[in-house]
Amino acid sequence: MSEPNSALPSLTQDAYQRLRALLLFGRVAPGAKLKITDLITSLDVNMSAVREALARLTAEGLVIAEPQKGFRASLLTEVDLRQLTDARIPIEEMCIRRAIDAGDLAWEQAIVSALHGLTRTQHYGEDGRVTSEWAEAHDQLHRAFVSACDNPWLLRMRETLAAQGDRYRWFAAAASRPDRDLDDEHRCIADAFIDRDADRAVRLMSEHIRFTAETLLKHGFFKTSTRTASPIKRQR
Amino acid sequence: MSEPNSALPSLTQDAYQRLRALLLFGRVAPGAKLKITDLITSLDVNMSAVREALARLTAEGLVIAEPQKGFRASLLTEVDLRQLTDARIPIEEMCIRRAIDAGDLAWEQAIVSALHGLTRTQHYGEDGRVTSEWAEAHDQLHRAFVSACDNPWLLRMRETLAAQGDRYRWFAAAASRPDRDLDDEHRCIADAFIDRDADRAVRLMSEHIRFTAETLLKHGFFKTSTRTASPIKRQR
DNA sequence: CGTCAAGGAGATATCGACATTATTGACCGA
DNA sequence: TCGGTCAATAATGTCGATATCTCCTTGACG
Numbered sequence: 001m002s003e004p005n006s007a008l009p010s011l012t013q014d015a016y017q018r019l020r021a022l023l024l025f026g027r028v029a030p031g032a033k034l035k036i037t038d039l040i041t042s043l044d045v046n047m048s049a050v051r052e053a054l055a056r057l058t059a060e061g062l063v064i065a066e067p068q069k070g071f072r073a074s075l076l077t078e079v080d081l082r083q084l085t086d087a088r089i090p091i092e093e094m095c096i097r098r099a100i101d102a103g104d105l106a107w108e109q110a111i112v113s114a115l116h117g118l119t120r121t122q123h124y125g126e127d128g129r130v131t132s133e134w135a136e137a138h139d140q141l142h143r144a145f146v147s148a149c150d151n152p153w154l155l156r157m158r159e160t161l162a163a164q165g166d167r168y169r170w171f172a173a174a175a176s177r178p179d180r181d182l183d184d185e186h187r188c189i190a191d192a193f194i195d196r197d198a199d200r201a202v203r204l205m206s207e208h209i210r211f212t213a214e215t216l217l218k219h220g221f222f223k224t225s226t227r228t229a230s231p232i233k234r235q236r
Numbered sequence: 237m238s239e240p241n242s243a244l245p246s247l248t249q250d251a252y253q254r255l256r257a258l259l260l261f262g263r264v265a266p267g268a269k270l271k272i273t274d275l276i277t278s279l280d281v282n283m284s285a286v287r288e289a290l291a292r293l294t295a296e297g298l299v300i301a302e303p304q305k306g307f308r309a310s311l312l313t314e315v316d317l318r319q320l321t322d323a324r325i326p327i328e329e330m331c332i333r334r335a336i337d338a339g340d341l342a343w344e345q346a347i348v349s350a351l352h353g354l355t356r357t358q359h360y361g362e363d364g365r366v367t368s369e370w371a372e373a374h375d376q377l378h379r380a381f382v383s384a385c386d387n388p389w390l391l392r393m394r395e396t397l398a399a400q401g402d403r404y405r406w407f408a409a410a411a412s413r414p415d416r417d418l419d420d421e422h423r424c425i426a427d428a429f430i431d432r433d434a435d436r437a438v439r440l441m442s443e444h445i446r447f448t449a450e451t452l453l454k455h456g457f458f459k460t461s462t463r464t465a466s467p468i469k470r471q472r
Numbered sequence: 473c474g475t476c477a478a479g480g481a482g483a484t485a486t487c488g489a490c491a492t493t494a495t496t497g498a499c500c501g502a
Numbered sequence: 503t504c505g506g507t508c509a510a511t512a513a514t515g516t517c518g519a520t521a522t523c524t525c526c527t528t529g530a531c532g
Contacts, residue, residue, distance in 0.1 A: 010303040052291040059295035067246040087389035153323035157393045
């Protein structure tokens with residue numbers, strides 16, 4: 001028989017990754033109730049696996065746990081997006097400078113490869129939404145930029161904050177597409193990295209992140225105050 | 237990580253906090269196997285609660301999960317402590333500057349209160365180890381310093397890294413006590429905060445953190461390379 | 473004597489049942 | 503008609519049993 005173990009290391013781990021992808025990709029409304037019963041059928045695993053996945057996502061900040069009241073997707077608010085952006089930019093800067101400092105040829109190749117992959121990936125699907133493939137390629141490019149950073153803790157912090165940012169971006173991107181040439185932006189950023197121009201890379205990346213946040217805020221997708229608890233969220 | 241809930245009807249949450257305290261307080265050797273069976277008897281909860289707690293701690297980086305092989309406490313190594321310190325100091329700086337900028341009188345009072353509490357708490361127990369009360373008071377003081385920071389994400393990052401640092405500190409502190417006047421150090425830092433001298437506070441705090449790390453490294457508690465998997469860890 | 477395979481003990485991963493709590497909705501009284 | 507109490511319902515929290523896997527031991531064979 002083949003090797004199912006290497007492909008499926010653990011069922012609960014798989015459930016965690018799939019649920020995480022659902023959250024990051026904007027498939028779950030902010031504040032939506034995450035009923036364990038529904039998740040059992042949706043993810044096709046048992047209760048323990050669902051609870052473990054929710055526990056991990058709680059620690060990541062993507063899910064909030066209310067004792068005796070279950071779990072719900074974390075809220076997306078204007079102030080939180082501003083705070084997130086303010087925290088993210090300096091941490092991203094630290095990763096960038098270290099990556100440019102320590103990057104080798106293989107790192108440059110990874111950037112070029114990821115950039116090419118992104119430009120050749122379909123951006124919008126037939127439904128007008130950003131495709132999951134593009135979102136994944138976009139993440140990979142940004143991860144490639146900082147992959148040469150020699151400090152795992154900084155990378156971990158960056159990853160956590162980037163995941164939160166993705167949640168905002170992909171949730172809003174379901175409703176409107178920005179009028180920017182994102183391919184060109186990414187190419188300029190990549191050039192700065194390849195040129196080992198840390199200051200330029202930091203500046204472009206900061207603008208890239210901040211402009212995205214500003215665009216989302218301008219559209220007013222995210223309510224400012226405490227939203228009424230949306231009763232149920234169900235999708236197919 | 238989260239503030240203590242007034243009501244703790246959640247048994248699994250309680251198990252998580254207790255297990256986390258065990259790890260942070262240095263009661264568990266780095267790399268030690270965390271047998272679920274033992275934890276069930278040790279924490280007096282069922283299996284699901286243990287697994288949920290371990291899942292959260294895995295997301296925090298205090299525990300590493302090896303699929304089909306269980307969980308073990310994260311490793312403590314020289315290089316990791318250096319990287320951790322390098323990542324921690326600039327993030328702590330950001331929190332400090334924002335706290336000093338936004339802090340009000342109540343914040344100053346919290347610092348004074350926490351400082352007084354620390355100086356009046358027994359440092360070493362009869363067994364020569366740092367008391368858990370002192371460790372808790374120490375955490376509270378450092379948390380009070382930055383409590384006025386208006387950015388929850390930066391505070392969250394700081395909390396995560398500080399927890400890792402605690403793990404190094406308290407594990408090593410079980411073996412040797414530093415020849416420093418820690419009370420005086422903390423008082424000087426507190427003065428800088430009360431004086432709203434951000435540069436001084438940052439400088440003192442950076443020295444405080446870095447000196448602690450250097451001391452631990454000098455004693456050579458933590459092995460440099462991959463340690464042999466210690467077979468079992470059991471304590472009472 | 474070394475190597476490898478088969479077996480067994482122990483630990484982990486998975487699963488569904490049961491108890492507890494929160495929420496909904498109806499009924500009753502003012 | 504509105505408000506409040508209480509029962510019915512549904513979801514969550516808790517728990518132990520079972521299946522699967524890993525690792526160590528043992529024994530036979532080369």
